[in-house]
Amino acid sequence: MSQNEEGWGSRVGLILAMAGNAVGLGNFLRFPVQAIQNGGGAFIIPYLVCFLLLGIPFLFVEWAVGRYGGKTGNHSTPFILHAMDKRKLWKYIGVFGIFTNLAVAAYYCYLESWTLSYVWHSIAGTFDGQSQTEVANYFGDYVNLSSPWQPVLFWLFCLFLNTWILSKGLSGGVEKAAKIGMPLLLLFGAFLAYKAISIKAGAHGALFDGTKGLDFLWKPQFDTIWEPKVWLAAAGQIFFTLSIGMGSIQCYASYVKKNDDIALNAMSAGWMNGFVEVVLGSSILIPIAVGYLGIDQVIEMTKNGGLGLGFKTLPYLFEQWGGVIGVFAGVAWFGLLFFAGITSSLAMGTPVMGFLEDEFGWKSKNAAWLFGGLVLILGLPTVLFFNYGVFDEYDYWAGTVSLVTFAFIEIILFAWIFGIKKGWAEIIEGSDIKVPIVFKFIIKYITPLLLGWVFFASLPGVVDNLKHKETHAKIKLLEQPNVLEKHMYGHLANLNGIDSTIINNPMVDTFTMLSPKTLHSITEYQSLKAEFTRISAPEFDRSKEIEFHKKTILFKNISRGLLLFLWLVIAFYVHKAYKNRLNKGLE
Amino acid sequence: MSTPAFITMIVTEVAITVITIYFFWKVLKTPSKPEPDSFKFNDDEER
Numbered sequence: 001m002s003q004n005e006e007g008w009g010s011r012v013g014l015i016l017a018m019a020g021n022a023v024g025l026g027n028f029l030r031f032p033v034q035a036i037q038n039g040g041g042a043f044i045i046p047y048l049v050c051f052l053l054l055g056i057p058f059l060f061v062e063w064a065v066g067r068y069g070g071k072t073g074n075h076s077t078p079f080i081l082h083a084m085d086k087r088k089l090w091k092y093i094g095v096f097g098i099f100t101n102l103a104v105a106a107y108y109c110y111l112e113s114w115t116l117s118y119v120w121h122s123i124a125g126t127f128d129g130q131s132q133t134e135v136a137n138y139f140g141d142y143v144n145l146s147s148p149w150q151p152v153l154f155w156l157f158c159l160f161l162n163t164w165i166l167s168k169g170l171s172g173g174v175e176k177a178a179k180i181g182m183p184l185l186l187l188f189g190a191f192l193a194y195k196a197i198s199i200k201a202g203a204h205g206a207l208f209d210g211t212k213g214l215d216f217l218w219k220p221q222f223d224t225i226w227e228p229k230v231w232l233a234a235a236g237q238i239f240f241t242l243s244i245g246m247g248s249i250q251c252y253a254s255y256v257k258k259n260d261d262i263a264l265n266a267m268s269a270g271w272m273n274g275f276v277e278v279v280l281g282s283s284i285l286i287p288i289a290v291g292y293l294g295i296d297q298v299i300e301m302t303k304n305g306g307l308g309l310g311f312k313t314l315p316y317l318f319e320q321w322g323g324v325i326g327v328f329a330g331v332a333w334f335g336l337l338f339f340a341g342i343t344s345s346l347a348m349g350t351p352v353m354g355f356l357e358d359e360f361g362w363k364s365k366n367a368a369w370l371f372g373g374l375v376l377i378l379g380l381p382t383v384l385f386f387n388y389g390v391f392d393e394y395d396y397w398a399g400t401v402s403l404v405t406f407a408f409i410e411i412i413l414f415a416w417i418f419g420i421k422k423g424w425a426e427i428i429e430g431s432d433i434k435v436p437i438v439f440k441f442i443i444k445y446i447t448p449l450l451l452g453w454v455f456f457a458s459l460p461g462v463v464d465n466l467k468h469k470e471t472h473a474k475i476k477l478l479e480q481p482n483v484l485e486k487h488m489y490g491h492l493a494n495l496n497g498i499d500s501t502i503i504n505n506p507m508v509d510t511f512t513m514l515s516p517k518t519l520h521s522i523t524e525y526q527s528l529k530a531e532f533t534r535i536s537a538p539e540f541d542r543s544k545e546i547e548f549h550k551k552t553i554l555f556k557n558i559s560r561g562l563l564l565f566l567w568l569v570i571a572f573y574v575h576k577a578y579k580n581r582l583n584k585g586l587e
Numbered sequence: 588m589s590t591p592a593f594i595t596m597i598v599t600e601v602a603i604t605v606i607t608i609y610f611f612w613k614v615l616k617t618p619s620k621p622e623p624d625s626f627k628f629n630d631d632e633e634r
Contacts, residue, residue, distance in 0.1 A: 007625065007626070007627055008625055008626050008627070009626060009627050009628040010626050010628045010629065011614060011619070011625075011626055012614065012615070013626075013628075014625070014626075015611070015614060040592070041591070041592055041595035041596065041599075042595075044595065044599050048599075171627055171628075211588040212588075214588055214592065214596060215588040215589055215592045215593075217592075218588075218592040218593070218595050218596040218599075219589055219591060219592040219595075220591055220592070220595050255625065256625045257623065257624060257625040259620055259624070260620055260624055260625045261617070261620075264610065264613060264614060264617070265614070267610045268607075268610040268611050268613070268614050271603070271606050271607040271610050272607055272611065274603050274606075274607065275603055275604060275607040278599060278600065278603050279600045279603060279604060282596075430620070432613070432614075432617045433613065
């Protein structure tokens, strides 16, 4: 049936490629921020529990699903799922496993190109002598295309590099890239972790020792582990860090032959990702940032994630190290992020290529260039209209909602429809380790329940997003500033008896005697007051900002339409491939 | 660095490092399966 002749060169190459698929920018930018926002060192408890109950079971399942598909000559999820259950529905559910890769690659390659660009700027000394604000503004100007050629050229180069590597095939391209990228990533990570931990207060402008950041990140706040939001954050982190629900693990595993091990491979790749995330990821961003900026600024700057800290602040801090070390630190940090990114984006190309090779007899080189072309078309709006939220919209629908939806349906298929008995036999077939039998129970009951909880708990947020609730609220406040004022005084009314010097103190987080509720009211009041002051300023053009938000809604709606159209086009080609199979008597 | 933070960090990082090395070492030490296996680079190796 399939003319697909791709394959892996070596077992180590497969594991490094699989680990590279999982290791992404989130290991260094998302994990440490999640940890400090969800109980510090205590976060590791729900994190590891979720790794055992969600991460490892899913790795077993997706590797097993992939290898099962490969046995029947299928290397992409539509027909892998179809091989598991012949009902028509499944191949259309499998469309998610191609859709997600294309849509995520469309914005991820742009993100990847920033890292490449910043490697260049670290070498070229672009940030030499710039203030912290200037370095931060540089990033804002970069993504807003104030000078469009550079971001566009780096993006095109990055896309070309991905496509060229993919065109060399699995063993000749993807595997080689992982064998170069992963060791370099570890090397850069080890260097930066050493530098971060050895920061000394007073040296090179540092305010605190690097260990203060480690203390901030690892100090366990055990009372937080009873909060559901902490468990939800841990489950979400495990889910996204392992690239579950993408369709790329299944594709990589589909090139493993039936007698070869998957269980030990899955454990090795999964724990490698854990090592990069927990050991390296926790030792770079936060210790450096806290060492130079202090805890309060870091809390403030990470409210919306670690991306800003990574791109807006770290280049300035590396500059403080001066000379060759400063340049090398910049190259190591952005180089590390680049390798983390490219090993993931390459994995996004393979399911699309597998589908074209299996179903339409394409050569891998042609399939790779088509993938590159599609990513170019789909990615263009994320580059051109980044400031209108197109990038975030892709990330939300393709990189979050689609993943969770697909994974949830996949685990139900595997454990309940394909059947846990057959599924378990697939997992342990050819295994080089003894897989504890308890995982059979976990995969059947615990993992679907845990993921179901994540899925259903996220639904209200999905509905809010669908209605553009946040943007409409912003417009409403701009149109009726008195509502904002009312909210502001509402919070102030809750703070009766609290000294006004505390209420107006920007470092209010340091007042440990305040209850969490009071602290929340104060920070809300402060942010509403800042917003009220901003929009009440005489030079502020309210109608311009309202217009901007309305445009954002329009661009977001167009993005959704584009993503939906993409899903339908893939579904159409899956349907066409199925008809081809029927005509050839293969079904 | 406070003692609880130090202990949490060391225990977690050592445990994860040891487990990662253990599984990777096991991969390296496990003999490959008889041909035809999944990997091209060992196709000419004698067994």
